Amino acid sequence: MTNSDLTPPPMRSTPDRVRHALLFECLALALVIPTGSHLFGLKTETMGVIGVGSAVTAVVWNYLYNLGFDHLLQHFTGKTVKTLLVRIVHTLLFEAGLQVVLLPAIALYLKISLVEAFYMSFSIALFYLVYAFFFNLAYDILFPIHRHRASEPVSSP
Numbered sequence: 247m248t249n250s251d252l253t254p255p256p257m258r259s260t261p262d263r264v265r266h267a268l269l270f271e272c273l274a275l276a277l278v279i280p281t282g283s284h285l286f287g288l289k290t291e292t293m294g295v296i297g298v299g300s301a302v303t304a305v306v307w308n309y310l311y312n313l314g315f316d317h318l319l320q321h322f323t324g325k326t327v328k329t330l331l332v333r334i335v336h337t338l339l340f341e342a343g344l345q346v347v348l349l350p351a352i353a354l355y356l357k358i359s360l361v362e363a364f365y366m367s368f369s370i371a372l373f374y375l376v377y378a379f380f381f382n383l384a385y386d387i388l389f390p391i392h393r394h395r396a397s398e399p400v401s402s403p
Contacts, residue, residue, distance in 0.1 A: 256391040257316055257326055265389070267308045270381055271301040277377070278370065286366055296355065300348055300370070307344050315339075326391070337378050341371050 258266070275297050283293040315336055316326045328336060345367060353363035 257320065258312075258391060262389065263309055263312060266312075266385055267305045269385070270308065270378075271305055273381070274374065274377060275301055278373065282370065285369070292356075296352060299351065299355070300344075303347055303351075304344055307340070307347070311340050311343060328386075333379060333382065337375055337382070340378065341375055344374075345371055 279290060279293050279297045282288065282297065283290045286293065288296075319328070319332070320326050349360065349363055349367045352358075352367055353360050356363065356366075
């Protein structure tokens with residue numbers, strides 16, 4: 247057994263995870279605010295509050311969820327590479343967890359029922375499901391995880 251056999255599979259660093267979350271949310275806001283304002287008949291400012299509030303919540307959830315998901319994936323499979331099926335499950339679970347927090351917040355802010363908020367939130371979630379899948383796929387291609395050489399220490403996330 248060589249030293250490289252003992253090196254744990256590579257994981258994303260904290261700065262990389264922060265870059266991922268910020269790029270994800272900034273691009274999403276650039277798409278969601280004007281489109282959502284038009285589709286839901288809301289003022290841009292109102293949709294902006296919903297978008298930014300959701301983005302801040304999502305950034306925190308994104309970091310915690312992806313860190314936990316990668317640790318579980320590494321624990322159970324020995325690697326952090328995501329297959330197509332794992333990417334689909336990853337995206338669905340991320341959005342479901344986020345909706346648990348966002349749905350009541352949107353209803354409260356807009357002073358609408360949970361059912362009305364559900365339609366808005368569900369529409370936004372559908373956008374994010376597709377967006378997240380393709381964004382994460384592109385991110386992994388543009389910013390691949392590099393394996394450290396055996397002589398270099400492996401930084402923790």
